[in-house]
Amino acid sequence: MKILYFAWVRQKVGVAEESVSPPADVGNVAGLIAWLATRGPGHASAFADPKQIRAAVNQDFATPDQKVAADDEVAFFPPVTGG
Template sequence: MAIELLYFARIREAIGRSAETVSPPPDVTTIAALVEWLAARGEGYAEAFAERTKVRAAIGDAFADPDTPIAGAREIALFPPVTGG
């Protein structure tokens, strides 16, 4: 299953790209599992997802919790928490 991942802010900077298409292994079935899998892909990914519980996600245009299934997702955005001021 190919998924277009979009990276924003600090995550984009650590990975060095704003988007990529990935095909996670079959056991990656939730947002949390996707983030864990991504974090294991190399140094930039490990840095980007070091604080996994703070990563936010959206599937399409809807926010997703860590336990949200990714089956059928075509696009997932990953970003750090938004701060305001």
């Protein structure tokens, strides 16, 4: 799974993108956020308040219950981005 980070999410995580292999029980955006938050202090900080994170799966805006699969591209960003 390819993960992209934008704006302050990228700053806190420390990378713009990464490839991950979440556990089989991670089946939606909310589960992915919870799992990513366990990957280290930067991830924990970025995902501390999931309400402050927006997601897109395969370049379509996604809700927390949106399903994710191993070959998906998932992007995380703040509610308002500039630039």
